[in-house]
Amino acid sequence: MKTIGDIAQLAGVAKSTVSRYLNGGSISEPTKKKIERIINETGYMPNNFAQSLKAKKPNIIGTIVPRLDSFAASQILTGIDKHLRELNYQMLISNTSQELEREIESVYSLYNQKVAGIILLATQITKDHLKAFNETELPVVLVGQQHDKVYSIIHNDDAAAYDLGKYVLENGHRKIAYLGVTEKDIAVGVRRKEGFNRAISEREDCEVEYYETSFKMEDAIKISSHIIETFDPSIIVCATDNIALGALKAARLKGLDVPSALSITGFGGYEITGIIHPGLTTVKFHYEDAGRLAADSLVTLLNEGQVPLLNLSEYQIIERESVDKKFGR
Amino acid sequence: MKTIGDIAQLAGVAKSTVSRYLNGGSISEPTKKKIERIINETGYMPNNFAQSLKAKKPNIIGTIVPRLDSFAASQILTGIDKHLRELNYQMLISNTSQELEREIESVYSLYNQKVAGIILLATQITKDHLKAFNETELPVVLVGQQHDKVYSIIHNDDAAAYDLGKYVLENGHRKIAYLGVTEKDIAVGVRRKEGFNRAISEREDCEVEYYETSFKMEDAIKISSHIIETFDPSIIVCATDNIALGALKAARLKGLDVPSALSITGFGGYEITGIIHPGLTTVKFHYEDAGRLAADSLVTLLNEGQVPLLNLSEYQIIERESVDKKFGR
DNA sequence: ACAGACGGCGGAACCGGTTCCATTTAAATC
DNA sequence: GATTTAAATGGAACCGGTTCCGCCGTCTGT
Incomplete structure (x- = not known):
């Protein structure tokens, strides 16, 4: 695969110029055209690691989920994923198979993978959770559970x-x-x-x-x-x-x-x-909205924006046939 | 957050020496002790991006899935994840929302994230897929679909x-x-x-x-x-x-x-x-077995082991009440 | 016509690791 | 004790980007 250097060479410019083109600096129209053409021809994609190295802004969000095979979880994940994608982030999923210790492990392991933040589809929040959040200094958003020290999205x-x-x-x-x-x-x-x-x-x-x-x-x-x-x-x-x-x-x-x-x-x-x-x-x-909201909150947090500590996601009662209307008779 | 250079300085050695300590080269007992102590004191953790930039051995496996909210998909994912974890790999999930082009995009994007290989819960395999596999040179295992050029796990x-x-x-x-x-x-x-x-x-x-x-x-x-x-x-x-x-x-x-x-x-x-x-x-x-098998195949592939091009996963007919036994009467 | 401002661009340093290579040091051999 | 040999270590290049700095040329104002 091509590097920014290759592109620069092919376009007959310096790699700084290509980088500027990519990130929106001041570039003359002819150079812009030239680089644009080369990039399209080669299908060049910047190396994420090199980017993150200098920029120090990783674009992976870790999501910890107790189980994948639940309707609620998959809906929430879908919501998170869709929104994260819109915001140019990737989602790294860690499945804990409903084992509580694994949630803690996962926090550290995700930290190690240098994720930008964590969305936790929580079941319970223990002291160990809080300790892990503190030690890694990772921004965390909880979904489904509430805690007065952690940003949370809960279903009402x-x-x-x-x-x-x-x-x-x-x-x-x-x-x-x-x-x-x-x-x-x-x-x-x-x-x-x-x-x-x-x-x-x-x-x-x-x-x-x-x-x-x-x-x-x-x-x-x-x-x-x-x-x-x-x-x-x-x-x-x-x-x-x-x-x-x-x-x-x-x-x-x-x-x-x-x-x-x-x-x-x-x-x-x-x-x-x-x-x-x-x-x-x-x-x-x-659920999907809740996931979306979680993704949004976390990214806002990453950009030092303000987010309410607690967000409620909506609900509605769906009336079908399984309840007998004793008064209707 | 400390860097390898800081550690080297604190230990009074070159950073190459610290790197060697981390990756297991030949190091004298006293230096080893010294570095070990410093690392423990500082809680140093290597920067994943810097590692992946130069390095070779990523431990993330990319999984491309058309949708998260399907029973089959979540079962397969569960299988993949469980087994990958046993083998010390992480799973990075990319959801394509059933859009075919996104599968191709995802291959490149995962390549970009420097994944070691890809498991694709496939729906169809197009020329573009093959092109992406070739260009990225990533080992790929298909689940659910078969192709004579790609390793596949299919349900029978x-x-x-x-x-x-x-x-x-x-x-x-x-x-x-x-x-x-x-x-x-x-x-x-x-x-x-x-x-x-x-x-x-x-x-x-x-x-x-x-x-x-x-x-x-x-x-x-x-x-x-x-x-x-x-x-x-x-x-x-x-x-x-x-x-x-x-x-x-x-x-x-x-x-x-x-x-x-x-x-x-x-x-x-x-x-x-x-x-x-x-x-x-x-x-x-x-499904879960199929996922497990896929994870196993991919890792075997990564370690240059031999894997059959096609693997069949098992099935069984579950007889319940929805079929009328016209002859039983 | 000339000084100053500014847009466009190249060069080089830098991010935090890994790795090759050369050099020092210690141990082993004769 | 001198020589060979291997282990231990430091130095520097490199991975692929971003960004700072400064040079060059053109445009503007007086």
């Missing part, structure tokens, strides 16, 4: 869960099972539960039981079956769409019709929830 | 489709709609269709119609509705699980029971196909 879990809770109540449900996840996950495990609970607390006449499961569909199926057997609610409110899908399966295995015998709701807005039957009533988060 | 589409065809016939289906995709996609568009057709050709008494759609569920819904109205087959064989999901939806919209009124099969083995009702009979490809 609390408000969404509150709205969903209201919706459930409005439709006449009074015996409710909430199927959540570990409280270690602040956003999904705590915020959603709390938001939902806030809505419920505004009424006196309803009975709620809280359960906990993992993010896996299989586990959700088991626990849902158990809930149906022992508590027999009129609705199961699930903390994620995958869990809701599991609950749906459990209902079917038990021979319960959804929504007439049992209602179910999810969280996430995965495409599949609109395809299955019955369509799942869920909260749609704008 | 042909055999899988053949087996599935046999299965469909064995269950008594004789009026069959095959819902495929563009033939530009050799693996999914051509191989699957051909394999299926081979099975069908072994019988004289069946009626088959071939249709084409995109990879999107919405499109599949529309076309499936059309197929039902105009052709009214006993089964729709779909080239991907997403298409099958669309067909399922169409059947439901038309009020057709699956499988008694209409059978449906897919390709892929997405987890969701086992959760929905009725469970989708499909062909499960071992």
